[in-house]
Structure formats: C-alpha cells, structure tokens
Amino acid sequence: MIKENLLKIKQSLPENVTLVAVSKTKPLVDLQEAYAAGQRVFGENKIQEMVEKYDALPKDIQWHMIGHLQRNKVKYMAHFVDLIHGVDSLKTLKEINKQAKKHNRTINCLLQAKIAKEETKFGLSFQEIEAILSSEEFLELENIKVVGFMGMATFTDNQQQLQEEFSALKAFFNKLKTQETALNILSMGMSGDYPLAISSGSNMIRVGSSIFGNRNYN
Numbered sequence: 001m002i003k004e005n006l007l008k009i010k011q012s013l014p015e016n017v018t019l020v021a022v023s024k025t026k027p028l029v030d031l032q033e034a035y036a037a038g039q040r041v042f043g044e045n046k047i048q049e050m051v052e053k054y055d056a057l058p059k060d061i062q063w064h065m066i067g068h069l070q071r072n073k074v075k076y077m078a079h080f081v082d083l084i085h086g087v088d089s090l091k092t093l094k095e096i097n098k099q100a101k102k103h104n105r106t107i108n109c110l111l112q113a114k115i116a117k118e119e120t121k122f123g124l125s126f127q128e129i130e131a132i133l134s135s136e137e138f139l140e141l142e143n144i145k146v147v148g149f150m151g152m153a154t155f156t157d158n159q160q161q162l163q164e165e166f167s168a169l170k171a172f173f174n175k176l177k178t179q180e181t182a183l184n185i186l187s188m189g190m191s192g193d194y195p196l197a198i199s200s201g202s203n204m205i206r207v208g209s210s211i212f213g214n215r216n217y218n
C-alpha cells in the first residue's frame, strides 16, 4: 500500500511542493518500499532513529529532522542531515553551527514558528524570529543557513482556524522574504491538513500516516 499511497499523494501535489515522507517509528522495509517507489526525502523526529536508518539505507536519501531537538544529540547527525525543521532558539542554532563546522558543512535550518493557539506547541513568535535573524550573534554563524520556516497548526477540524494559522505564517514568510533572500521553504501541512496548507502557501509538506499507515506511538 505504501507505493500506492505515495503515488496518489504525489499526483495531487503542485510541482513546487516537496513531499517529506515522515517515517518515524516505521521499520526499514517500509522506507525501502517508499524508496523503491521513488521517494528520496524522509523525515524523522528522533536523532538516534534517523542515524540508524541513515546507516542502513542508500546514501542518496535526504534526511530531514522534523522533531524537537535535543542539543546534545545534534552532533550525531551533523555529518549527513539535509534539513532541520524544528529549530526554536538561537542556542540551538549555535550548536548546529558548531557541529556543522566540524564537518566543514553548512546545515540548512528552518525556524519553527508558533502558529497554533494551543499552549503546548513548541516554536517562536514572529517577533522572536525577527529578533534572531537580525542579531549580531546570528549573523556570525557561518555554518548554518536559515532557509525558511516550519509551522504546525492546531490539532482541530476547524478549517477556518487552520487556514488562519497557515495564512498568518505565509504572510510573515512573504514579508521576511523581501529582506532575507535565503528564505525559500515554508514547511506546513501533515496528513490531516496538507491540502489546506498548500492552498495557504506551503511548499513543503510532512506526511506520515497517509503514506505509511497509522503509528502505534508518537
């Protein structure tokens, strides 16, 4: 079913939208099936699990870290991670920069914006993002590049609320894009809400259960 699910989703996507196949908790055979169907971008939310899968699978896969980061574990993925979605502090950016430097790389990052009205979600306010991007300390970091933003909407069926949350981040993204030329990725949308995220301006979606089926945990 994984192949069929993937192809069905891909057919429905505008050309400018990148599909990140969220394979967290899923066994290698599932990722191999997606790989055989042509998928090359995978997202994981635990560093250790991503490292194990990276070691076991073909090296032309692009690995995206989509989970909340534990700073002390950044070093384990610094040699291969392609994009880190969930960065929500300058402190974490500094750690990523430090580890990237050891491998002579530049690591692309997305700042996670808080768009959900729920209290529990991680993320930065738009003001905090602007403060980071214009700080001296940030401008000194040569081994990271902030290439866009990531947002998670409230877990709700209320389409209007979802659209308001996505559209707010899109508007902020557009505004900052005029000043920060490196910004080109807006990561919004999961299995339950990606069509709406795309119509609200997302160009990168993170889809797990609609491809791989439901997870038992996480």
Ligand SMILES: *Cc1c(COP(=O)(O)O)cnc(C)c1O
Pocket: 022, 024, 045, 066, 067, 152, 189, 190, 191, 192, 206, 207, 208, 209, 210, 218
């Ligand atoms: C698990 C996860 C997803 C995928 O969720 P699905 O509902 O299974 O598509 C997307 N983004 C993040 C940050 C996640 O942790």
